[in-house]
Amino acid sequence: MNQLNEKLDYITRYINHKLADQNGTGLSVAIVKGSDIIYSRGFGYSQVQPMNQPMDGDTKMSIQSISKNFMALSIMQLVEENLVSLDDPVVQYLSYFRTKNKQQSDRITIRHLLSHTAGFPSELGIANMTAPNVRDIFSDTPTEFQEALDHYDLTEEEIDSVKTREDVTRWFQKVELEHPVGQGWNYCTDAYVILADLFEKVTGEEWESHLEDKILSPLHMYRTTSDSKNVEEDANSARYYLGEEKVETPFPKNALSAPIGYLYSTANDLGRYVAFHLSKESDVLRTDLIEEMQQPVHLVSEEWRFGSEVRSYGLAWFTDTYRGLRIVEHGGGQMAVRSLMTMVPELDLGIVVLLNFDGTTHHDVCDKIIDTFLDS
Template identity: 30%
Template sequence: MKFFYAKFCHIFHLMIIIVCLIVSPLSARAEEKTFQIDPAKIDAYVEAAMDRLHIPGAVLGIVKGDRTVYLKGYGISGPNQAPVTPQTPFVLGSTSKSFTALAVMQLAEAGKIELDAPVQRYLPYFRTADQAASSKITVRHLLHQTSGFSIYAGRKGMVEGDKPIEQHIRDLKDTPLNKPAGSGYEYSNINYNILGGIVQAVSGELYTQYVSDHIFKPLAMNHSFAAPEQARNDGLATGYQPVFGFMVPTKQLNHEATVASGYLISSAEDMSNYLIAQLNGGRFQARTVLSEQGIRQMHEPGASIADGLFYGMGWSVNNSVIFHNGITENTYSFMAMDGDYGIVLLINAYDFLSSYDGIVSGLNGIVHGQERSAAELPDYTKSYVILDLIMAVILALILRSVYSLWTWKTKFKATPLRVTAHAVSILFLNVLLPMAVLIYFPKLDPAPWSVVTLFFPGAGHALLFIPIVLLGMGAIKTVLLLRSSLGRKRPAARRVAG
């Protein structure tokens, strides 16, 4: 059941991205001359989108061929009100994965890694809960997300990243696989964390140092970092999250072990350089980070996600469109390539209720000559008014129920019908319902409660706290009901004896 929910939710999210991203260029591809950069239209759309979605800051980069054709920052980078610029570093999220894949492919071309070799050749200590199955997982399985690790385990690792990569990988010894290696696709951050460990072991450098020396520097990515300490000195954007509709700055956890899967840091200017290299066979200006054949291999379909949608090596692939999004607890990124055109969007916020993917769709349409409106995006205010009203009603009902406990002794009359009705009410409202929420809500889009509360602060905490309160109140009601029932029986027994 957990795998069904994981696959359904992940595919559904990817299909939304594909519909948003692909419809516009497909409709425009018949007439390439429609590609145009209209700064006024682009700026008006981004600013309207930010206003509608309450986004503090964002930055956009657009490339065509071997040139960056548009770079612009919008809004603020943090509470200090510093403006976002094309050089402002943002935490990337899962768009980091293509960098890790690129590092692996560099080492493969250097003859230091064989893609079809087992992981244990490079990390002899690597084990999962199934030791026999562990030996069958290859580097290619990790790259294509076909190792058998689950999306749930990958998300769980996001709150367990405050340790070195090697220790994080060693701790997988009790993690079960969801399916046999190579049998099918399932997105899991664990795959790319392990690849980070392989890069580190094979190169003899820390993963962070390797990426800096072999990717960032050759591509002149001067505002890109693999550690937040360095990025803060360069004006790292502060992430924001909505708490019951109020967008507030929040701190990220320590993600030392999970940098390779989701916590590299870069700017729109630097990401534009990166996209140029990806679009031009690994070349940026006079420098090359990978062979043309190697880049092509990264962009080829490797594992089927759904009809027409595949996962390559750190990239999702749908026909000619190659893309990936990235989400952390408080930042968002999206990059995509189609033909000789590429786009990157970085945002210093994440909203569990309002997807930002539609912004890229709108921008994509504008540069292909379409009229797009921010009114097509989710309505942030409406979403949180509804959420806050629901939470207010639930809180009022809980307070009413608490008040009834204080007045129980004087107001409750223990008749057989009332005792039965209250017993049924306790069973459903104070036992079955809260238990169902605690057990099954995290399985709807598989993640442990620690991740739910990290990515959905306020409401996520309420979703966890309310069932616990209901269970506690159910225990108190049960005691009161038993006392009332027993108290009713004692006088009756004395009258019979008399």
């Protein structure tokens, strides 16, 4: 126990030192061993207006693309119930799904969507541009919003016409695939809205209701939600600060596109979630399906490898190696939101790091935690 306490004290000192120059922002961390959270702390501040508010392990924060893992888990629950198969074509459930080349897109399966191997381009933008405060996000200059539309080849009328997840799926008819189905990898965040549409058509149930009843409640994740208003009104919730001037950014919210990156959680709740995936001890999903999510499907594209030769993507999990150990992880980020959840199965170790400022501190802290448990 003394050795463990020494490790955790060292980690605390490291993070305090790391955050010494982050005046006005904060970080929350949870460390998991097996099925237990052994460390939970907040550092710095979750909000600085109207006064500094300390961060802790229960601070509600945007988790951005970690949200995709919850969408994927929901689909895997349908697989367990024999309602869908991963290799079923999407059109089997969504007859209106197609891209410019229908013959190609008819071959796209649920597995392709989950693993980003459908052939979609990565820079589509439709899911994020439907955010209710998108014009605030792109407001630094009078022309920034129009520049964003031009970048994604979208029109204002086009994004205003998208009201449902089915609308997003139907929008894909304008998409031209960048590579043959299943033969390449592009991180297409928008594809996870199609998965939500498919989930809702198969079950007749709103995805958020299922998420609450079949994932969050069983895992005791009581401070995880898709409700942005709930989070904004919570006294212990974060705001996000960009750059050295710590400019507060528009609050990240987009109910329509919740499955791609608009869930909110805490370090402690995500610690419970990581413990579930690490220990595989739960009725939430069968063990073999948990393991299948963590198996690599395809090597990621060059810009996502970060120098690794083996970095791959499974079903809403990145897989890689670090100092010879297998890593299973997913992160997220947008305008001063940074999130990371990482598992090191050989060490029975899980790590969650959430920030409310930009940069790579979440990766630095995660690596230092792994180093500390490895070098013992």
